[in-house]
Amino acid sequence: MENAKLKLSIKCLFFSMSSILIDQITKTMAVSYASSPVKILNILNFSVTYNRGISFGVFAKYNLGFLLIAMSILLSGLLCYIMFRATNPFEKISYSFFIGGAVGNVLDRCRYGHVIDFIDLHISSWHFPTFNVADILLSFSCVMLIILGFRQR
Numbered sequence: 001m002e003n004a005k006l007k008l009s010i011k012c013l014f015f016s017m018s019s020i021l022i023d024q025i026t027k028t029m030a031v032s033y034a035s036s037p038v039k040i041l042n043i044l045n046f047s048v049t050y051n052r053g054i055s056f057g058v059f060a061k062y063n064l065g066f067l068l069i070a071m072s073i074l075l076s077g078l079l080c081y082i083m084f085r086a087t088n089p090f091e092k093i094s095y096s097f098f099i100g101g102a103v104g105n106v107l108d109r110c111r112y113g114h115v116i117d118f119i120d121l122h123i124s125s126w127h128f129p130t131f132n133v134a135d136i137l138l139s140f141s142c143v144m145l146i147i148l149g150f151r152q153r
Contacts, residue, residue: 008082011095019100023133024107030118030132037120045120049130052114072106094144101137 012036037047065118083095108115117130 005087006084007090008092012083012092013080013099014098015093016100017132019097019137020104020107023100023104027116027118028147029106031053031116034118040080043122045122047120047130050112050114051117051118051130069106069109069128072102072109076102076106085113088148090144092149094141094148097137097141101141103132104134104137105132 030046034046034048037045039045067081079095079099079102083092083099086092086095105115115134117132117135119132119136120130121128
């Protein structure tokens with residue numbers, strides 16, 4: 001049984017690394033090809049923005065770069081540890097999503113001093129805060145862990 005748990009953990013780690021790669025590739029493509037907004041659908045544009053804050057640009061006016069990088073690295077390491085110890089496959093996959101998203105964004109902060117966002121959802125003139133693939137992974141993992149928490153009650 002321990003062997004199966006280890007194999008799943010390694011698969012989840014591979015999934016995290018694949019997620020990081022997809023995140024970084026999409027950000028590179030967005031910067032290269034979407035220097036001005038590109039309309040994809042009536043409700044979706046690709047429009048590159050640079051986020052110096054945390055989620056949705058909160059605290060962007062403060063210089064928190066090093067603190068955010070350090071916290072993200074510590075949290076990712078802790079979540080790797082938790083993921084390897086978890087016994088529920090759904091929980092392991094949830095943590096792998098989170099690790100992929102966190103590391104994807106921390107790589108941006110280390111390389112550029114900001115996170116590259118480019119997915120712009122909107123209805124008419126109302127725009128949801130611009131985000132990226134890493135943000136989708138982070139959000140999805142949180143939803144998965146909340147669902148898991150309710151199911152375990």
